[in-house]
Amino acid sequence: MAAKKINKVKVAGAALLIGFAALLLYQFGLFVMVLWFSVRNPGSSAFMDATLNELRVANPKAALKYQWVPYKNISSSLKRAVIASEDANFTGHEGVEWDAIRKAWEYNQRQADGGKSRIRGGSTITQQLAKNLFLSGSRSYWRKGQELVLAYMIEFVMSKQRILELYLNVAQWGSDVFGAEAAARHYYGANAANLSAYQAAQLAAMLPNPAYYDAHRNTSYLRSRTGTIQKRMRLVEIPD
Template sequence: MKHTSPSPAKRLAVVLLVSIALVLLYQLSFLVRIVWFNFYNPNSSAVMRQTLSELRKDDPNVQLRFEWVDYDQISPHIKRAVISSEDANFLDHTGVEWQAIRQAWEYNKKQAAQGSERRRGGSTLTQQLAKNLFLSTSRSYTRKGQELILSYMIEYVMPKQRILELYLNMAQWGQVDFGVQAAAQRYFKTDAKQLNASQAARLAAMLPNPVFYDRNGNTPYLQRRTNTIMQRMRQVRIP
């Protein structure tokens, strides 16, 4: 019996089907982890592991500072401050704000050209959580695309309160400090529950560039940004 090999079109179709199946399985693996983290607290994040790996190239003994705190053990001031600073429409959007992304890109490009330290985050809190928890700090279109997909998944699975709780515990607030509890102890010698309005505003102001402010302290811009956040906090709703 004579056997004929598949035509190029059929081979291409098989390759495409296999590729699509692999992509769907890859995305499904993220969805499963998102469902898991809706109920169970993570012990670390992708950005924490990346940061630790980079720091240990110079100091093999370095350790990150991180301590999980539940939502009701976190000061309402820092919740309001972070929403005010990073994502004013947090309670209303579904994960991504496209206009904010475009505006932030234009603003940061202009500031960089002027040699300014100022940066504006166009990502929502949900996008930042997706990056911190699952991805990395690398800048690429592929990473950004995955971040957007994850953001919609997170918003579909998790309530806003859980998203904010995870964000506050996973955010980087210094070279080795992760989470609001470590930040409160590092900068103010207190617990996350005891943060007052001015302390919370300063921590929120650090978020776009935490390592820079960890090294350079309370710069004039950081002071001005802190004051601006304090003025806005009163109108912020929290989940």
């Protein structure tokens, strides 16, 4: 009996070691990918691939609107607008804003207790890049934990300019629209370099729910949020 218990403990210990080794190998693989994207531009992202798969359920010929554009060819107004809207302290933090996560969690709990569906995110631009580039839109503690780990990896390897360049190129701006260049052409028939301050603020306001605003481009909330972001744009710092 004692020998059987010892064998069970050994088997359990071996399983734990194997699981831990697999986890470390997975994290190492992600770190290699972070290094790769620090110098190479992605042709797609995990979020783009997932969106395309969903679209092709209804239309097998569906395609995404996406075109990479260098950082220098993206309007400074859009850079300011996105930072003002999504992560005002972008240039000052190290990837994660724990106080913002706590406040978002408390707000969402109050919303849930009141039976309301509107939720608030506490993610930084770096965290959103980690999710868009490597993960998915699923909501789970595992996915959120992996997002945090990736955010620190990204900040360790990449400059703030590179992080913002990647984010602006893989962010979703419509049901099938990804990246600043495709968004500028889709909504305004312009290039990302030539966006006005108002257009940039409006695009930033769309980020939390891009598929919805693709179909509802003139809501009172979108107009109000655009105005608020436009007022805040001059207050934020963008990486050079």
